[in-house]
Amino acid sequence: MNTTFTTPIIDALKGYIEDQTVRFHMPGHKGCQVLKNPALALLGENAYRTDVTNVPGMDDLHQPHGIIREAERLAAELFGAEQTYFLINGSSCGLQALIMAACNPGDKILVPRNIHRSILSGIILSGAIPVFFLPEYSREYGIPLGTSPETVDRCLAGNPDAKAVLLVYPTYQGVISDVKTIAQVVHRYNIPLLIDEAHGPHFCFHEDLPITALEAGADASVQGTHKMLASFTQASMLHVKGNRLDRQRLEASLKLLQSTSTSYLLLASLDGTRAQMSGYGRELMGSALQLSGFLRKEIKKIPDYNVLGEEMIGGPGVFGLDPTKINISLKNLRISGLWAEQWLRKHHQIQVEMSDVFNLLLLVTCGNWLSDANKMLYALRDMIQHIRLHPEVTGPYTEIQDVNPFPFIPEMMVPPREAFLASTTPLLLEEAMGSISAEVITCYPPGIPVICPGEKFSQEIIAYLSVMRTLGIHFQGCSDAGLKTVLTLK
Numbered sequence: 462m463n464t465t466f467t468t469p470i471i472d473a474l475k476g477y478i479e480d481q482t483v484r485f486h487m488p489g490h491k492g493c494q495v496l497k498n499p500a501l502a503l504l505g506e507n508a509y510r511t512d513v514t515n516v517p518g519m520d521d522l523h524q525p526h527g528i529i530r531e532a533e534r535l536a537a538e539l540f541g542a543e544q545t546y547f548l549i550n551g552s553s554c555g556l557q558a559l560i561m562a563a564c565n566p567g568d569k570i571l572v573p574r575n576i577h578r579s580i581l582s583g584i585i586l587s588g589a590i591p592v593f594f595l596p597e598y599s600r601e602y603g604i605p606l607g608t609s610p611e612t613v614d615r616c617l618a619g620n621p622d623a624k625a626v627l628l629v630y631p632t633y634q635g636v637i638s639d640v641k642t643i644a645q646v647v648h649r650y651n652i653p654l655l656i657d658e659a660h661g662p663h664f665c666f667h668e669d670l671p672i673t674a675l676e677a678g679a680d681a682s683v684q685g686t687h688k689m690l691a692s693f694t695q696a697s698m699l700h701v702k703g704n705r706l707d708r709q710r711l712e713a714s715l716k717l718l719q720s721t722s723t724s725y726l727l728l729a730s731l732d733g734t735r736a737q738m739s740g741y742g743r744e745l746m747g748s749a750l751q752l753s754g755f756l757r758k759e760i761k762k763i764p765d766y767n768v769l770g771e772e773m774i775g776g777p778g779v780f781g782l783d784p785t786k787i788n789i790s791l792k793n794l795r796i797s798g799l800w801a802e803q804w805l806r807k808h809h810q811i812q813v814e815m816s817d818v819f820n821l822l823l824l825v826t827c828g829n830w831l832s833d834a835n836k837m838l839y840a841l842r843d844m845i846q847h848i849r850l851h852p853e854v855t856g857p858y859t860e861i862q863d864v865n866p867f868p869f870i871p872e873m874m875v876p877p878r879e880a881f882l883a884s885t886t887p888l889l890l891e892e893a894m895g896s897i898s899a900e901v902i903t904c905y906p907p908g909i910p911v912i913c914p915g916e917k918f919s920q921e922i923i924a925y926l927s928v929m930r931t932l933g934i935h936f937q938g939c940s941d942a943g944l945k946t947v948l949t950l951k
Contacts, residue, residue, distance in 0.1 A: 466736050466739075466740060467535065467736065468532075468732050468733060468736050469527075469528035469529075469531040469532045469535075469732065470528050470529065470532050470725065470728050470729050470731075470732040471729050471732050471733055471736075472528075473518055473519060473520075473528045474511045474513065474519075474725060474729055476518070477513060477516075477518070477519070478492075478507075478510045478511065486514060486516060487514050487722075488512060488513075488514065490509050490512070492509055492510045492512075492513075493506045493509030493510055508726065511725060511726060511729060512724070512725065512726055513725050514722065514723065514725070515723060519725065521723075522547065522549065522719065522723045522728070523715075523716050523719065523721065523723075529547065529728065532547070532728070532731070532732045532735070533545045533546060533547055535735055535739075536698060536731070536735045537700065539665075539735055539738065539739050540662075540665060540673070540675075540684070540698070540700055541665060541673060541675050541676060541700075541702075542675060542700035542701060542702055543701060543702045543703070544700075544701045544702075544708065545698055545699065545700050545701075546698065546699040546701075546711075546712075546715060547696075547698060547728060547731050548683070548696070548697040548698060548699055548715075548719065549695060549696060549719060549720060549723060549724050549727045549728065550695065550718060550719050550720060551579075551685070551695045551696075551697055552577075552579070552657070552659040552683045552684070552685040552688075552697040553577075553579035553582070554579075554715070554718040554719055555683035555697055555698075555699040555715075556577070556579050556580050556583055556627075556655075556657055556659075556683050557579060557580075557582055557583035557586055557587075557714070557718055558583075558699070558711055558714035558715045558717075558718055559583070559627070559655045559681055559683065559699070559706070559711070559714075560580065560583035560584060560586070560587050560589060560625070560627070560655070561583060561586055561587045561710075561714040561717075561718075562706055562707055562708075562710045562711035562714050563624055563625035563652075563653055563655065563706060563707075564584075564587045564588075564589035564624050564625060565587070565588070565589075565624075566587070566588025566589070566878070567588065567589075567590060567876075568587075568588075568589050568590065568623075568624040568625075569589070569590050569591075569592050569620050569622060569623040569624060570584065570589045570590070570591055570592065570623060570624060570625045570626070570627060571591075571592045571594065571613070571616050571617065571620065571623050571625070571626040571627070572584075572591050572592070572593060572594075572626075572627045573593070573594055573595070573596045573605075573608050573627075573628060573629060574593050574594070574595050574596065574605070574867075574870055574909070574910075575596050575605040575629055575632060575867075575907075575909050576627070576629060576657070576909065576910070577629075577657060577659070577907075577908045577909070578901055578903045578905075578908050578909075578910055578937065578938055579908075580627065580657065581877065581901050581910055581913055581914075584877050584878075585877050585878045585881050585914065586878075587878075588876070588878045589624075590876055590877075591873075591877065591913075592616060592620050592623065593870050593873075594608070594612055594613075594616050595612075595867075595869075595870065596608045596612070596629075596632075596638075596778055597609060597612075597776075597777040597778025597779070598778075598867055599769075599773070601767070601790070601792075602634075602767075602769055602788060602790050602819065602820060603790075603792075603817070603818060603819040603820065603867070604632075604634050604636075604769075604788065604817070604820065604867070605632060605636075605867055605909070606632065606636045606773075606776075606777070606778035606779055607630075607631075607632060607636045607637060607638030607639075607778040607779055607780060608628055608629075608638045608643070608778060609638070609639070609777060609778055610639055610642040610643050610646055613626060613628075613643050613646050613647065614646045617646065617647070617650055621650065623650070623652060624652055625652050625653050625654075625655055626643075626647045626652065626653075626654050626655070627654075627655040627656070627657065628640065628643065628654070628655075628656055628657070629656075629657045630656050630657070630658055630661060630674050630677075630679075630682075631658075631660050631661050631671065631783045631786070632660075633660060633786075633815065633822065633907045634769060634786055634788040634820075634822060635660070635769075635782050635783030635784070635785065635786030635788070636769075636773075636778065636779055636782060636783075637671045637779070637780050637781035637782060637783065638778065638780055639780040640654075640656070640674055640677035640678065640679060641672075641677040641678055644677055644678030644679055645678065648678070648705075651705070652705065653680035653681065653703075653705040653706045654678070654679045654680050655679070655680065655681050655682075655706075656674035656679045656681065656682040656683070657682075657683060658673070658674045658682040658683060658684045659683060659684060659685035659688060659697070660685065660688055660689065660783070660786070661673065661674070661682075661684060661689070661783065662684035662685060662686050662688065662689050662690050662698070663689045663690060663746055663749075663785070663826075664783075665742075666738055666742035666743055666745070666746040667742075667743055667746035667747060667750060669750055669784070670746065670750070670783065670784075670785075671781050671782075671783060675700055675702050679702075680701070680702060680703050680705045680706050681699065681700065681701045681702070681706050681711075682699075682700050683697060683698070683699050683700075684697060684698050684699075684700065685697050686698050686731060686734055687730075688824075689785065689824065689826055690734050690737075690738060690826070691730070691733070691734045691737060691827075691828065692727070692730040692731050692733075692734040693726060693727050693730040695724075695727060696727040696728075696730050696731050696734075698731065699711075699715075745827035746827065748827055749785055749825055749826050749827045749829070750784060750785065752825055752829055752830075752831065752834055753784050753785045753787060753825035754784065755831075755834060756787060756823070756825065756834045756837065756838070757770065757784070757787055759834075759838050760787070760789060760838065760841065763838075763841055763842060763845065764845070765793040765794050765845060766789055766790070766791070766793070766794075766841065767789070767790040767792070767793065768787060768788065768789055768790075769782070769787075769788040769790070770782070785824065785825045785826065786822065786823075786824060786825075787822070787823040787824075787825065788820050788821075788822050789820060789821045789822075789823070789841075790819055790820050791819060791820065791821065792819050794844075794845070794848055794855070795855040796848065796854060796855055797816075797818055797819070797932060798816035798817050798818060798819055798820045798821050799816050799817070799818070799932055799933065799934070800854065801816060801821055801844065802816035802821060804844060804847070805821075805840055805844070808840070808843070808844075808847075809836065809839075809840035809843070811836065811837060811840050815907060817904075817907070818932070823837070867909075868911065868921050868922055868925045869919075869921060870916075871898075871912050871913075871916035871917050871918070871919055871922055872916065872917045872919075873913075873915050873916050873917075874897050874915060874916065874917050875897055875914075875915035875950065876915055877913055877914045877915045878914075879915065880897060880898065880899055880914035880915035880950060881899070881900075881914045881915075883899060883950050883951070884950070884951045885899040885900075885948045885949060885950060885951060886948070886949060886950075886951050887940070887941070887946040887947065887948055887949070888946060888947060888949050889945065889946055890923060890926060890927065890930075890944055890945065890946065890947050891923065891927070893918040893923060893947050893949060894918055894919070894920060894923060895917065895918065896917070896918050896947075896949035896950070897915060897916070897917055897918075897949055897950040898912045898913065898914055898915070898916050898917075898918060898947065898948070898949060898950075899914055899948040899949055899950050900914060900938060900939050900940060900947070900948045901913050901914060901938035901939075902926065902936060902938055902939045902944070902947065903936065903937045903938050904929050904934045904935070904936060905935050905936065905937040908937065910938075911925065911926060911929075912926075918947070918949070926944060929944075930943070930944050
């Protein structure tokens, strides 16, 4: 039986709409019968009609036995997993569930410093003790790279009682680590290798892309299906293979973390995306690769832009690259990526995925067209002309040219969970030297923690956060969004 275009969840939703069932159940809009709602005109009636709940025939995400279970089975088959779980609370809840399944309070887990803050949330929830290590780092681009097998081997040798290792694969900028070798190193200790694969859900659909984490030997991975494929925002998948992770405990953790008010709009988008990629995945990814290749080649022709490329492969921490991520360095132009992002949005109505101190990041998917690429190229050329006519815009660059965009790991004085639960007091950032942080502070995006609960404020961390504040970086995790004050342990 050809299951390529089988869509169990979507078919059930269609049936529920066609039955014209009178709804005396949640949600309160009753399938768009609420009048005078401005969102109705924007989203359309079908968005409301398909926003149902766990009524008979719609299965239960927390105890799937019908259409959701079948949709997850089809996804596992496509993505090369033994078991797949649909996530409606984003990749964040999947990563948190993996940590809670692998670690008890006080257990060590090895994690790179370039983790997303959701992983730190999982560490706090589980009570695990993080053993942080630095990935490789590019001074040219000012970004973290991948993790070398030697780094993992060295950390495990120093912490043989660790219960799990968690890696980021790929990085936000598309850098690939040698996960196959790392998996062999980790499995010598008979512990699971967990992968934050949020930015790699498309890998299995084209031979010119890196292999998936599961193909490389990982025990579990979380993919942000919405990031590079076509599901709705917050719709993700968790894939498991092998027996090193307790699946019963994993499922119990997901029940704790996922909303009991299941969004069938998100589930339907996962179901539809799986069917789409099952039938047309290679063709769609081929188009995306062709477009990203064209864009890379043309950007490199423009003076003063540097693009992270294949010349990096083989260097420390760079086993490969995802070509659909285009990281553009602006160092030669002496402008910050933050300024460039705002300028592109204001003058050309282009929104990039992310900017940081020195770079712009573009994500190219099958949802982009050649016209998008041409508009981007025109805007990049125009930005150079603007800078030449208005050299004063490079003035703030002198404030950031010597900034280390990836500061050293602060000293951990108290376990993160203990610090999170402790009594706190606010201090001015400039007066926090030597104090212990009670909160996570991240520059968002990319969401990498600068300091975590339980870590000590150093002069370097305070100076770094002060510069980021001056530049207008958006902070997440902290109680004071403007970062005039920070929460510290009493």
